[in-house]
Amino acid sequence: MxxxxxxxxxxxxxxxxxxxxxxxxxxxxxxxxxxxxxxxxxxxxxxxxxxxxxxxxxxxxxxxxxxxxxxxxxxxxxxxxxxxxxxxxxxxxxxxxxxxxxxxxxxxxxxxxxxxxxxxxxxxxxxxxxxxxxxxxxxxxxxxxxxFIGSNDGNPSQTVKNQKPKDVDDFLNKLLLEMKKFINEANLIHGDLSTFNILNHNENPVIIDVSQSVVRDHPIANELLVRDVKNVYGEFKKLGSSYSLDEIVNKLEIDINLD
Ligand SMILES: Nc1ncnc2c1ncn2[C@@H]1O[C@H](COP(=O)(O)OP(=O)(O)OP(=O)(O)O)[C@@H](O)[C@H]1O
Ligand SMILES: [Mg+2]
Structure with a gap:
């Protein structure tokens, strides 16, 4: 220890x-x-x-x-x-x-x-x-x-940053489903979404570190949403994903101005 x-x-x-x-x-x-x-x-x-x-x-x-x-x-x-x-x-x-x-x-x-x-x-x-x-x-x-997110014998699951998904597009697809619920059903914007704050738990995404997350009608919510979406797009692209930014936005079923 x-x-x-x-x-x-x-x-x-x-x-x-x-x-x-x-x-x-x-x-x-x-x-x-x-x-x-x-x-x-x-x-x-x-x-x-x-x-x-x-x-x-x-x-x-x-x-x-x-x-x-x-x-x-x-x-x-x-x-x-x-x-x-x-x-x-x-x-x-x-x-x-x-x-x-x-x-x-x-x-x-x-x-x-x-x-x-x-x-x-x-x-x-x-x-x-x-x-x-x-x-x-x-x-x-x-x-x-x-x-505790990890194995039963106490090994914590790693962040996506530290443990690249085996099938990046499949993992991103699962992540987008989680993000869609987070945004459209919980009505929250994460605000610091990156591969540092997503755990790879047996090839399934677990979203963590939500202290800064804001409700959707918070004055800075849109700005944070755009940043989160661009971050996820950019980081997963680097990992080898084939998703375009438009495809991601469509999957999330959100209406945002990316310019
Ligand atoms: N529920 C959990 N189960 C297993 N590991 C966790 C859990 N929550 C956090 N961790 C681990 O702890 C790390 C830090 O957690 P978290 O991202 O919530 O804190 P942080 O706010 O980023 O800390 P800081 O801002 O000080 O850098 C995560 O990257 C992850 O490795
Ligand atoms: Mg963190």
Whole structure:
């Protein structure tokens, strides 16, 4: 196991046993990996039965770490937003145009909590529209727990960026069906759709990373939609797809101005 994650898990376990033993004399939880609130949040989630232990890093990104959590004999994905490195300007901008979140806060923690809730709600909405996304399990403060996409023995599925589909056109065709539901039935625009945010799960696409996704009547929705469609076209073309941009737009059954 990655030593940093082993250390993080050790810290969470220590906190759990400390609280269980009610030894209140040391409430100062020193963490080298997470800030105190994150550690407390993980502790709460463990105590509520969402995770037993943290077992390894899946990804360390710009703004979030995704860890593997173990619960009984299965896995979950634990996405932890780092307070210090989050892009608050972007968060504010995306949240302000969203009628579901009527907050105008400069409080960083509150903003991250809204951001995490937004990702949770977007996933739920996509799932209800039948889109292949990880099922959201729980959101608390800066932590989001999701269905783990991978093998039963704990190997996470890779992004399309890292694992090229065997049959690119067939994969793209499946992806377009997922995108069509995402756009036309969930009424959401992803906003950061690329081969980094699509998992290749046994040659089936799973769309992830929907925190920035916006409702279709958001002021920037059209701009984001055009960007997403062009990205998907360009990246899959590089992978060897034979689809034209027009064919993609037709398959999505959307009406957009690409100029
Ligand atoms: N549910 C999941 N199951 C398995 N792996 C996952 C899951 N969710 C995310 N991952 C892995 O973690 C990586 C990062 O996740 P995600 O794209 O949601 O975060 P991110 O917002 O891109 O992070 P950052 O913005 O900090 O770069 C993904 O590329 C994928 O490899
Ligand atoms: Mg991502």
């Amino acid at each position: 990655n030593p940093k994650i082993a250390k993080a898990d050790e810290e969470v376990q220590k906190l759990i046993s400390k609280k269980r033993n009610k030894s209140v004399e040391d409430r100062r939880v020193g963490s080298e990996i997470f800030d105190k609130q994150t550690l407390e949040t993980l502790y709460k989630l463990a105590n509520q039965g969402y995770i037993n232990i943290l077992n390894g890093a899946i990804s360390t990104g710009k703004e979030a770490n995704v860890l593997k959590g173990v619960i009984d004999d299965s896995y979950v994905a634990v996405k932890i937003y780092r307070i210090a490195t989050s892009d608050f300007k972007k968060m504010q901008y995306y949240i302000q145009g969203d009628p579901r979140f009527n907050i105008r806060s400069n409080n960083k923690r509150k903003l991250i909590t809204s951001w995490v809730n937004k990702e949770f709600r977007n996933l739920k909405r996509a799932l209800e529209a039948g889109v292949n996304v990880p099922k959201p399990i729980v959101a608390l403060n800066n932590v989001l727990i999701l269905e």
